[in-house]
Amino acid sequence: MHVPPIPTLTAADPQLAALIESEAKRQHDKLRMIASENYVSTAVLEASGTVLTNKYSEGYAGKRYYEGQQFIDPIETLAIERARALFGVDHANVQPYSGSPANLAVYLAFLSPGDKVMGMALPMGGHLTHGWSVSATGKWFTPVRYQVSRETGRIDLDEVRDLALRERPKVIFCGGTAVPRTIDFPGFAEIAREVGAILVADIAHIAGLVAGGAHPSPVGYADVITTTTHKTLRGPRGAMIMTTAEYASAIDKAVFPGLQGGPHNHTTASIAVALKEASTEDFRRYAHQVVANAQALAAAMVERGFELSSGGTDNHLILADLTSKGIAGKPAAQALDRAGIELNYNTVPYDTRKPFDPSGIRLGAAALTTRGLTEQQMPQVAAWMDEAVSAAVKDDEATLDRIAGEVSDLLATYPMPGYASA
Ligand SMILES: *Cc1c(COP(=O)(O)O)cnc(C)c1O
16 A cells, blocks of 8 residues: 555545556565666655645745745755755755756756767766757757776776867766766866866766765765756655855756746655755665665676676666677566566667667666665575576566566565555
């Protein structure tokens, strides 16, 4: 049963309520390893589902365009103050609707159409909004793209520097969506300073690790930090932009009125709750456990013959090339889903296959760590993955179904926030 319970919705719209209940059970029964996903707390869920969704609040606290902000202003201010304290930044804007609009606000604040922006190429682990061709950011601006080294699977900062000196981008993005290694923020900052570019650290994936002290912080190095709030940070779907005092007003103007109308106040409140949770000792332990679990899983996967991009991980994320397993990423991901193991197919650096049918899979340990799994279970997880991938090669659906049963049996003993069995 969904927690908090949804009896009114069940009476009013049984068809929809049944779908929500099914999704809650699915999230309970499956080993969720999509690297960008997590389980939020019941407190975060409660804040997301409040009457705050009824309120329009264009503007910022104390400078709104609608009346009735007596309680919204302190809610947004609380979220901002908690973000500032948690990350140690001068300024935070908590209004971006999600990570992509947060990054768009950066473009609007600092670039004119056609200007050069430098980011990691999408197939190397970068994000669409870092100037990839199908994104508005790649169509309306001039992208300059860095790669990872073919040998190490890691960013080569000397190459980044050469490219930056040659191309002179106005903005440099670091961070990505399939980057299993520590981002060298001081290294990027030095390059940005050399070429006079604004450095943006997009920590969407690793924000929770940064908050919990399990990944170095970009604060003091990046001029602007963008992040989603719903990945390792374990909040509602949303985003924040954090800046030095110097860039605060440029970013605020870009978010509103530049790009957005009214902020989603129920989300703002929910972000505030998540930020309070993320400032606890419990969350620090969580962040370190995420990394320990990912590293234990990576080691167990290597032992079972999986080929990992860059050979392992420093964070929550693992990128595996399945070529040596005799299967492509997509059929493997589909088979794994049937086996109760949910992840996504993904390009690997220098992939020879097409983006919609790539060679790899991407997985992460954020959600399973929230469930309470530790290093102890990771060899079993790797064994299931190995067995499921072999079964997929042989079209052995019975084995996939058997694994799904074993996965859900294991997870039955690990409670899920947002769901109560029976
Ligand atoms: C997830 C992600 C985003 C975009 O977030 P959405 O909320 O999906 O728009 C931006 N940048 C990076 C690096 C991401 O991983």
